[in-house]
Amino acid sequence: MDERNIVLIGMMASGKTTVGGLLAAALGRPLVDTDALIEEKEGRTIPAIFAADGEGYFRDRERETAQDLARRTGLVIACGGGLPLHADAIAPLHETGVVFWLCRDPGITYDSGVLGDRPLAQDGRAAFLDRFAQREPVYRRWAHHIITDPVSPEAGLNAILEVLRA
Template sequence: MNNLILIGMMGCGKSTVGRLAAEKLGLAFVDTDERIEAEAGRTIPELFDAEGEEGFRARELDVSRALAREGGLVIACGGGLPTRAEAIAALKASGVVFWLNREPAVIYDTVSMAHRPLGQGGKEAFLERFRQREPIYRRWADYIIEGHTLAAEAAGRIAALYERECQA
């Protein structure tokens, strides 16, 4: 069975929408950041401090490859995972990729960035990171879910598209 993969900026709702979609579809939910934290026994900020971004991205690649070998999962990817082509390519080969494309200024204004290593640096840095990642997200997405406001609505749309893909 194919995996359902969610990509997008940090704070766009991947975990919330993913859990709801998994429930609707009767699939297991996995958040790559949570999996990395569980395997490392440390938080993402602690990993960034100890290993830097490159060390964290190496862990992300390992988790991506492992999850790609499984099936029937709803996978919420860390916001930067698609910037590492090897990691997102492994996941894309295992299923259908949905980009939750929420307005970055809205994300920044509504989500606490205090405990997010790459959420530091202020709003302009966050918006610049989005500008850099937008073409990457667009490249890997099979479907783009634009500007959702209700997580349940986005999850319903994603579940319906996923089911249609799996029947094709």
């Protein structure tokens, strides 16, 4: 297996960090979660960044983070759900890595109750489903491979490993 980064995209709470952690462990690679990295650099949570400085400020940090990670190799990268909506953030990761879209049913994701205080998940189920419908073609465009409705994080891991071994 080559040293290109493995990049996970998808809606918030679709399992990118969980599956990414399993994948990183299986491959002996570091996991980098773009949201966690931004929080670490900023010294505050994403909801706090949105509240204080707005989404535009956060997207600028996200773009800088993605461009930096694209210059590295051998990583498993779990991207924030909105990162692929910005070509200047996702394009470098797409060019230097293998992008997997974890496509989980948005209704199941919303109903699971795992969204918590995420700023872009506070407007109700219909808005969340609409956000998925808007993002779906973007995720599809940037994904090299689509992992559809894995029944568990382990199933998502195994599906990705199958593709990587092929």
